[in-house]
Amino acid sequence: MLDIRRIRTEPDVVKAALARRGIDVSDIDRVAELDERQRRLGVERDEIRAQVKALSKQVGQLHRDGRATEAAEVQAESRALGEREGELAAEAAAASAEVRELLLRIPNTPHPDAPDGAGDADNPVLRVTGFDPDGYGDHQRIPHWELGPRYGILDNERAVKISGAMFTMQRKGGATLARALLQYALDRNADAFEEVRPPSLVSSETLTATGQLPKFADDAYWVERDDLWCIPTAEVPLTSIHRDEIVETDELPQRFMAATSCYRREAGSAGRDTRGMLRTHEFDKVEVFAYATPEQAPDLLAEMVARTEATIGSLGLAYRTLEICTGDMGQSHHRSFDVEVYAPGTDQWLEVSSISWFADYQARRGNIRYRPGGGGTAMVHTLNGSALAVPRVWAAIVETYHRPDGGIDVPSALLPYFRGSDRIA
RNA sequence: GGAGGGUUGCCAGAGCGGACGAAUGGGACGGUCUCGAAAACCGUUGUGGUCGCAAGGCCACCGUGGGUUCAAAUCCCACACCCUCCGCCA
Structure with missing residues (x-):
């Protein structure tokens, strides 16, 4: 499997190397797109998750203080956020699974000194x-x-x-x-x-x-x-x-x-x-x-x-x-x-x-x-x-x-x- | 194949819904002390993702995958692996 960071930072170098094998390199662009999407979704998911965690801590504290009504309100808020988090998590997971599937099928880049040839x-x-x-x-x-x-x-x-x-x-x-x-x-x-x-x-x-x-x-x-x-x-x-x-x-x-x-x-x-x-x-x-x-x-x-x-x-x-x-x-x-x-x-x-x-x-x-x-x-x-x-x-x-x-x-x-x-x- | 028990950090081992990335002990590393060492004492000690010039922030990981919940190492389900006994077997 190639390093996704290489594909991210120098896709053209990777594509040029793979092209020497005489294969179609369009998967590299596809991986780069999906990786970008996966990260974007992941960041959003993590931000919401952090909010849910913070709210959950509040709920615990409110319960210990005996403020049940307020706790119920925070719970409701957190539940709503949790639903959004679940959607984002599913999308992010799907994107990273697809990245991995593609990466598993992309061949290794040849060594610079390996001779060029068709077969x-x-x-x-x-x-x-x-x-x-x-x-x-x-x-x-x-x-x-x-x-x-x-x-x-x-x-x-x-x-x-x-x-x-x-x-x-x-x-x-x-x-x-x-x-x-x-x-x-x-x-x-x-x-x-x-x-x-x-x-x-x-x-x-x-x-x-x-x-x-x-x-x-x-x-x-x-x-x-x-x-x-x-x-x-x-x-x-x-x-x-x-x-x-x-x-x-x-x-x-x-x-x-x-x-x-x-x-x-x-x-x-x-x-x-x-x-x-x-x-x-x-x-x-x-x-x-x-x-x-x-x-x-x-x-x-x-x-x-x-x-x-x-x-x-x-x-x-x-x-x-x-x-x-x-x-x-x-x-x-x-x-x-x-x-x-x-x-x-x-x-x-x-x-x-x-x-x-x-x-x-x-x-x-x-x-x-x-x-x-x-x-x-x-x-x-x-x-x-x-x-x-x-x-x-x-x-x-x-x-x-x-x-x-x-x-x-x-x-x-x-x-x-x-x-x-x-x-x- | 059947019955039961288990799987937590480098190791041992606690935790069994909220302040737990995780007590405590050991090991390792650094330091103090010492002529030097031991002992004692102090400190450090995971991996990965992501954001950031950086400092640092956030997220994930307590066998694996699902589920319940505002919140899961902790509850539920499935699976894998390990141990004990029975069965089978080179």
Whole structure:
């Protein structure tokens, strides 16, 4: 959520920033109008309320003095004022509710250094690491959705029987690989991040803080009976750890990591990437997260990108890093980078991590504050990113590590997790 | 799921229609005293909104949302959460 005071004091700056996303910015004017109305009504309401309070005190005093008749007169006067106050209060409340509804749907302003662009085709590639297009043999040019069934490590046919389209099931070394990747990503970040095992079902408030609600409700699984939502990423519960709290400044930055399953309805992408592990309703991911001061945020962002790159690189996979342009940014993002792994069998760059700085956008939604040096309170900044998203890395490993003579090797970094075996299949 | 008890400020805890943003104690912070410290004593100690150049004023907040009343922490209703017992359960 944007700061209403910014919209109030510099609406044109806010509009110019949002326009870089290529969206309609007329809501900003609408918010400004409603905010003005809400304040005007609120001031009037408070003035009448103050009068009612003063009169009520008089009534109490008159009763104690035994002057019942006069008390009744003041009561009548106060009652009339009270009715007017009630009307004003209702109008003011309606206006502020509308302001909030609009604010919840207005996206974050991009960072000045974020590149301009209309869509994902405009995301600049910052660097490509470990990639040699001619360095792959024919045995590596087989997609994982062929290799998986061939070696009995991917059984999507039965996953579909069990749960429906776009669910996957790994077996044997494939299941071990999926779990090993989680463990590995956690271990690599344990030096700086506290491990958390958060709930996977969360309340609407929690899902609103990170930005999925109200606008993107269709993308999430909802358990209607209990009004709970399946988390689409561990970002959601991690961000709400300190919701409605004031975080101790000397504890910032505060970093968390969590391995969780993630649930996504993928509404609107039915029929796309249906094969293999590229797009699934349920997948596992290790997420890293931080609360920070505005000053700490840029370095943390860079560190998180570097950590993810190093993790993917350490698995012997080729990857490239992109910065997300203004037209492709998520609603809550202020600045964002993607890491994509190269999968030789499918000959595609697969997004395996998105690392983002949210500025105070999520913190304002979740009311997460700290006490800056100058006194008072301010919203913290939040950052998060995938340390490692399993399915696409799984696919890249299976394709990259397929041997000319058959079988799939375990990347050396994962050997400690394979119970003495050096083969996935 | 059933029965009962509870939810007040940083913490503990009083208040159960009017002078309560809230007693009292503890903690924290500042000061006096001291060579220094402890003790003692004094003081300070919430968040947000809004108006104002400022000083400051006004308003809101006693789990959440409604209601009753001239007036609600206090009365009524609903919901959430916590505790105890019973049931169920990995």
